[in-house]
Amino acid sequence: MSVVDSPATRRPRDPGGPQQNRVPGHVAPRRRKRNSSVVPWLLALPALVFIAALLGYPLVRMLVLSFQNMRLRELISGRTPPWVGFDQYTRALTDEVFWAVVGRTVAFTAVSVLISVVAGLGIALLMRRVARGVRLFMVVAMMFVWALPQLVAAQIFRWMTDSDFGVVNYLIDKLPGVDYQNHSWFVNPWQGWSVITTLVVWAGIPFLAITLNAGLTQVPKELLEAATVDGATPWQSLRNIVLPILKPLLMIVTTLSVIWNFGLFTQAWVLRDGHPEPQFQTLATYSYTQAFGQARYSLGSAIAVITVLLMLGVMIFYIRQMFRIGEVD
Amino acid sequence: MVAPAVTPAAPLKRRRKAKADDGVITVGRSRTGTVLANTAGVVFSVLMLFPVYWVLNTAFKPADEVLALEPGFWPSNPTFDNFISAFKAPLFLQDMLNGVVITLFAVAGALVVGFLGALAIARFSFYGRKAIILVVLVVQLVPFLALLIPLFLMLQNVNLGFTTLNLTDSLIGVSITYLVLILPYTVWTLRGFISGIPRELDEAAMIDGCTRAQVFWRIILPLTGPGLVATSVYGFIQAWNEFIIINTLNSPDKQNLMAWLLQNQTTRGTAWGPLMAGAIITSIPVVVFFLIIQRNIATGLTAGAVKG
Numbered sequence: 001m002s003v004v005d006s007p008a009t010r011r012p013r014d015p016g017g018p019q020q021n022r023v024p025g026h027v028a029p030r031r032r033k034r035n036s037s038v039v040p041w042l043l044a045l046p047a048l049v050f051i052a053a054l055l056g057y058p059l060v061r062m063l064v065l066s067f068q069n070m071r072l073r074e075l076i077s078g079r080t081p082p083w084v085g086f087d088q089y090t091r092a093l094t095d096e097v098f099w100a101v102v103g104r105t106v107a108f109t110a111v112s113v114l115i116s117v118v119a120g121l122g123i124a125l126l127m128r129r130v131a132r133g134v135r136l137f138m139v140v141a142m143m144f145v146w147a148l149p150q151l152v153a154a155q156i157f158r159w160m161t162d163s164d165f166g167v168v169n170y171l172i173d174k175l176p177g178v179d180y181q182n183h184s185w186f187v188n189p190w191q192g193w194s195v196i197t198t199l200v201v202w203a204g205i206p207f208l209a210i211t212l213n214a215g216l217t218q219v220p221k222e223l224l225e226a227a228t229v230d231g232a233t234p235w236q237s238l239r240n241i242v243l244p245i246l247k248p249l250l251m252i253v254t255t256l257s258v259i260w261n262f263g264l265f266t267q268a269w270v271l272r273d274g275h276p277e278p279q280f281q282t283l284a285t286y287s288y289t290q291a292f293g294q295a296r297y298s299l300g301s302a303i304a305v306i307t308v309l310l311m312l313g314v315m316i317f318y319i320r321q322m323f324r325i326g327e328v329d
Numbered sequence: 330m331v332a333p334a335v336t337p338a339a340p341l342k343r344r345r346k347a348k349a350d351d352g353v354i355t356v357g358r359s360r361t362g363t364v365l366a367n368t369a370g371v372v373f374s375v376l377m378l379f380p381v382y383w384v385l386n387t388a389f390k391p392a393d394e395v396l397a398l399e400p401g402f403w404p405s406n407p408t409f410d411n412f413i414s415a416f417k418a419p420l421f422l423q424d425m426l427n428g429v430v431i432t433l434f435a436v437a438g439a440l441v442v443g444f445l446g447a448l449a450i451a452r453f454s455f456y457g458r459k460a461i462i463l464v465v466l467v468v469q470l471v472p473f474l475a476l477l478i479p480l481f482l483m484l485q486n487v488n489l490g491f492t493t494l495n496l497t498d499s500l501i502g503v504s505i506t507y508l509v510l511i512l513p514y515t516v517w518t519l520r521g522f523i524s525g526i527p528r529e530l531d532e533a534a535m536i537d538g539c540t541r542a543q544v545f546w547r548i549i550l551p552l553t554g555p556g557l558v559a560t561s562v563y564g565f566i567q568a569w570n571e572f573i574i575i576n577t578l579n580s581p582d583k584q585n586l587m588a589w590l591l592q593n594q595t596t597r598g599t600a601w602g603p604l605m606a607g608a609i610i611t612s613i614p615v616v617v618f619f620l621i622i623q624r625n626i627a628t629g630l631t632a633g634a635v636k637g
Contacts, residue, residue, distance in 0.1 A: 039541070040453035044461050047446035047516055054480070054509040055468045061479035070482075078486070126370055129363070134370040141374035144381050147619035149570040151587050152608040156380045159387065159601055167383060167400045202377070263472050265573065274591065284474055291478045292577060304475035315470045322466050 066302040072295040081298065088302035097278065098286070098303070102310075105262060105283045108193065113257045116201045117250070120208025125238075127213045139210070146206035154270035157199045161185045161271075186272065189279040196267050196280075204260075208253055215249040216242065248321070255318040262311055283307045388412070388605040395602045411606035418603060420581055421589060425610075428585030431500055431575075432568040435507035436561050442508070443515030444557070448549070450516070451523035452531070469513035473506075477577055480506065484578065497578045506574055511564040518563070522556025523549060562618045569615055586611040 066088050068081040092098045127135050145153075161168050163184040173180040186192040219242055227237045243250070265284040272280050281289070287307060291300025387395055388411050389404040415421055449455075450462055473480075484496040484506075496502030526549060534544050572587035581592060590607055 037455040040449035043445040043449035058476040058479035129366040130370040141377040147616040
């Protein structure tokens with residue numbers, strides 16, 4: 001089994017293999033299966049019930065809730081909250097703070113995904129170039145980073161950037177002419193966000209680099225060697241040979257990175273001690289604090305609906321790619 | 330066109346070696362470039378590992394060294410005190426046990442339910458198959474965080490017809506939520522493993538007189554074994570790592586270790602040493618399991634769209 005299940009790394013035998021080996025004149029599968037079309041539904045039923053109950057129903061409930069006004073009073077008494085139509089949406093969409101949060105989330109996603117994917121691709125290419133021992137070292141290092149739970153990784157960064165005892169301040173302070181003693185990284189939002197971005201990129205590189213490296217091993221080396229002999233620069237080889245072959249895989253990992261980083265919660269939450277200041281709110285933390293911090297459950301729901309809608313474009317793209325893979329088998 | 334670097338006529342030994350490092354290009358590579366690349370690779374690895382090292386370094390330092398103004402890059406008097414005080418901290422063991430119970434329940438449930446669903450998608454072509462695939466793919470991208478509000482309201486008041494239950498602040502509510510959290514991934518990954526088993530095996534067995542159920546028990550289930558292990562380990566990691574849902578739904582004595590780590594930070598200043606020790610204890614199962622299945626994990630991620 002290849003490391004990555006995607007068109008770029010799919011071995012050629014996968015799609016057409018079984019059919020070619022099929023004995024001539026074997027039972028036509030279609031007729032047999034149509035007769036037993038109750039069985040697959042029965043098999044899939046438990047999964048569908050669970051998904052409907054804990055994902056489908058809450059999804060509908062979230063939509064309904066966003067058109068109501070659920071506050072703490074309704075939550076405790078259990079009365080049906082009053083219907084308010086599009087009020088929650090109007091409230092969110094006319095709020096400057098909300099738009100600042102949207103803008104910040106989009107900007108963070110764009111910057112962090114760009115850095116992660118470029119760095120990931122760079123590391124993947126580097127892995128093809130280094131000696132075997134160094135490559136192993138790189139893989140081991142990345143595996144450990146990858147394996148760390150997000151929450152733990154965030155705690156480590158919180159400790160390293162601690163204003164009094166953080167090792168980051170200590171090291172920067174060592175630079176000649178720089179005073180970073182007791183420097184607080186989260187006073188200036190630009191600095192704070194650069195810490196969050198570093199954390200996200202650091203934690204995201206292993207997945208990207210190892211996946212892309214797996215994709216790179218599928219690029220025929222004869223092609224690259226021929227190109228080099230014919231006088232192509234490394235840059236030309238990358239642009240005209242490697243990237244086109246890697247494109248489907250790049251698309252998938254980029255889409256995934258966008259989905260993950262757009263929903264940034266843990267890192268901002270932990271680094272800001274569970275109380276993100278306005279300048280460190282993302283759509284995810286904002287919706288959460290509105291709902292559970294301010295007991296504005298309906299406003300929180302409306303923001304969550306808007307978040308899902310904003311992500312929909314990227315999601316559709318991802319699902320189309322995956323659907324194709326699912327259809328091939 | 331240039332001939333491939335190694336021709337079939339090459340000695341067997343050389344051919345094997347060349348096969349082992351496939352994809353490594355030999356043409357047009359300068360010595361300086363290689364040295365530079367190797368240096369960059371080592372520097373990169375060290376930078377990546379530094380935070381991991383720093384958490385270990387801190388966890389083994391005595392309290393006064395942790396809060397030294399000049400951080401030591403090596404614990405000069407290594408101690409297990411931080412680990413001991415983490416274990417002795419209120420609710421640590423309780424929350425650890427909760428986490429194990431919740432995770433095991435969720436993984437076992439998702440495996441059974443998911444396997445049946447995967448079987449349907451992988452082995453039958455029926456009306457509605459595409460719709461089920463679509464559902465599985467779509468739901469794994471729905472951010473659970475967005476559903477937290479309705480989920481909270483729903484679990485608070487579960488109507489079973491004959492009785493109503495309050496499943497917030499219970500291990501059952503979170504377990505079921507986690508089950509569904511890892512279910513789409515489980516279905517999708519197991520689908521891949523099952524469709525990897527040649528259908529000819531099924532057909533041969535059926536010609537030999539096996540019923541469909543026997544085919545399932547004797548052929549598909551044993552051959553999916555490694556896939557089941559990999560999938561369950563990945564599910565374990567997912568469920569073990571989650572903390573937002575449980576932190577919102579449950580009170581401190583019904584938490585898992587992740588949420589414990591989070592609360593430990595907010596209540597009373599931060600005891601960095603024990604916190605880092607707690608972080609290590611919490612990560613151990615994840616890191617170990619991750620390293621076991623790391624070969625399959627990229628498959629799961631590109632297929633499953635779930636991040637730890």
